[in-house]
Amino acid sequence: MSADRARQRRYAPPSFAHLRRLTDDTGLLEHALGRIPRRVEGYTTDDNARALWVVTEWLSLGDEALAPQDRTTLTGLAEIYMAFLLWTQYEDGWWHNNIAYDRSPEPEEMSANHDCQGRSIWAVADAWVRLDGPLRHTARTLFMNALQTMNEIDSLRGQAFAMAASAHVIEAGAKGLIDLPDSWREQLTTYMKRVERIMNEEFRSISDEGWRWFEPAMTYSNGTLPWAMLRTYRVTGQRETLNNGLESLSFLCEMMTAEEGWLRPIGNDGWGKPDSVSRWDQQPLEMFKLALALEEAALAVEHAGQLDSDDAEDLVLASLGSRSVTEWNSQTKAGSRGTSNRRPAFGSRSPFGQNAHLRAMRDMALGWFYGENDKQAAMIDPRDGSCCDGLMESGPNINCGAESTISYLMTEALCRKG
Numbered sequence: 001m002s003a004d005r006a007r008q009r010r011y012a013p014p015s016f017a018h019l020r021r022l023t024d025d026t027g028l029l030e031h032a033l034g035r036i037p038r039r040v041e042g043y044t045t046d047d048n049a050r051a052l053w054v055v056t057e058w059l060s061l062g063d064e065a066l067a068p069q070d071r072t073t074l075t076g077l078a079e080i081y082m083a084f085l086l087w088t089q090y091e092d093g094w095w096h097n098n099i100a101y102d103r104s105p106e107p108e109e110m111s112a113n114h115d116c117q118g119r120s121i122w123a124v125a126d127a128w129v130r131l132d133g134p135l136r137h138t139a140r141t142l143f144m145n146a147l148q149t150m151n152e153i154d155s156l157r158g159q160a161f162a163m164a165a166s167a168h169v170i171e172a173g174a175k176g177l178i179d180l181p182d183s184w185r186e187q188l189t190t191y192m193k194r195v196e197r198i199m200n201e202e203f204r205s206i207s208d209e210g211w212r213w214f215e216p217a218m219t220y221s222n223g224t225l226p227w228a229m230l231r232t233y234r235v236t237g238q239r240e241t242l243n244n245g246l247e248s249l250s251f252l253c254e255m256m257t258a259e260e261g262w263l264r265p266i267g268n269d270g271w272g273k274p275d276s277v278s279r280w281d282q283q284p285l286e287m288f289k290l291a292l293a294l295e296e297a298a299l300a301v302e303h304a305g306q307l308d309s310d311d312a313e314d315l316v317l318a319s320l321g322s323r324s325v326t327e328w329n330s331q332t333k334a335g336s337r338g339t340s341n342r343r344p345a346f347g348s349r350s351p352f353g354q355n356a357h358l359r360a361m362r363d364m365a366l367g368w369f370y371g372e373n374d375k376q377a378a379m380i381d382p383r384d385g386s387c388c389d390g391l392m393e394s395g396p397n398i399n400c401g402a403e404s405t406i407s408y409l410m411t412e413a414l415c416r417k418g
Contacts, residue, residue: 014058014066014412016073018386018405019051023077026103027051027084031401035386042106043099045088046116047402049123052081054406056123057413060130065416078131082138085120089142093149095120115221118158118165121146125165129172140178143169147184150191156202156214157221159195160228166192167235196232196241199225203244212251218272222252223289230293230300242300249293253361256290262372263287263364268390282391284379287365288407291414294362298355298418359418366415369408380408 022029022037028051031041055074058066066074088096088105097116098106124146127139143165150162166188173180202214214225229245232238255272258264265286270278364372369387371378377396380387387408388396 017384114155118161223293284407
């Protein structure tokens with residue numbers, strides 16, 4: 001499906017039936033056999049934080065995006081996911097991630113929880129900013145409890161989520177959307193700038209002309225990193241943060257583009273490295289995070305223009321270039337995914353340079369779910385909103401668990417913006 005067809009498809013009414021199927025009165029179950037929830041696998045705070053995020057996203061789009069009955073359904077789901085996060089947060093502000101079906105916490109190493117902590121902080125921050133009524137009050141309380149943990153988060157993605165959450169809350173406070181105490185603002189500003197500095201340092205130390213990234217390999221949830229940089233830039237105004245966010249996103253788009261021109265998630269079976277990119281075990285999460293980063297890039301470019309219209313265009317074009325998606329894809333078809341033939345990921349040969357191009361790439365991420373992928377296989381069923389867990393060399397993994405379904409629904413929501 002082309003980007004144009006993806007844009008047309010995004011206006012189809014969404015279905016949340018499978019999300020509801022995976023949710024009981026405790027929370028969102030993690031896995032499914034086909035489309036039937038696997039209760040034996042239990043729940044995770046990770047997935048319930050993601051679920052709170054997706055319902056917040058849809059509820060924030062406006063009445064025209066949802067049927068009245070869907071708005072009622074999503075509000076009820078938000079209450080379930082918020083209650084789960086309230087239940088799994090300890091008094092010290094940390095969240096426990098893995099919960100058995102009998103509601104007992106499963107043993108886990110606290111060191112494994114740092115990504116979950118950052119993700120949960122983002123989810124409750126976003127709910128505080130964008131939801132109404134009792135849900136907003138509960139989200140604020142959970143966020144307040146988690147403040148004391150932020151400096152202890154030591155995974156890069158966990159830090160990225162917490163940094164983005166800090167920027168989100170600071171901006172909302174400045175706009176009068178929430179009542180942000182001065183002491184919180186000071187603490188969040190200090191944290192945000194510290195992690196911003198860390199991520200810029202990581203990018204400078206790891207990247208070179210052929211590898212414009214924050215880590216030696218591209219693993220999972222890759223779009224989280226440029227997204228967090230660009231979200232933070234809209235608050236700090238640091239040009240290095242904008243530049244590194246755009247350059248890393250441009251490189252990620254290059255790494256995720258197939259020779260045929262469509263987008264391809266970096267596979268779990270080997271990840272992405274300077275000398276190779278794994279093709280299989282493609283995860284829907286990667287398409288969601290790419291769409292998220294591309295939409296944030298469009299907002300960051302708009303923000304840069306508002307701050308300094310005289311040189312904003314030069315800055316953006318230096319990072320992204322001005323080639324259209326069509327031009328970039330036509331050149332990609334003749335290329336190779338090995339580093340010896342990899343095209344530069346930024347500058348004059350990068351894929352996009354205007355908001356229209358950024359959002360066209362975002363819409364291509366939605367196309368992957370509808371069949372513009374290596375197997376030309378639909379990954380979702382629009383009748384119930386379910387999404388296959390991955391794309392294998394043999395075809396789609398027909399199990400439709402929580403992460404994949406949320407990834408599809410989030411990408412649909414993102415592609416209704418702009």
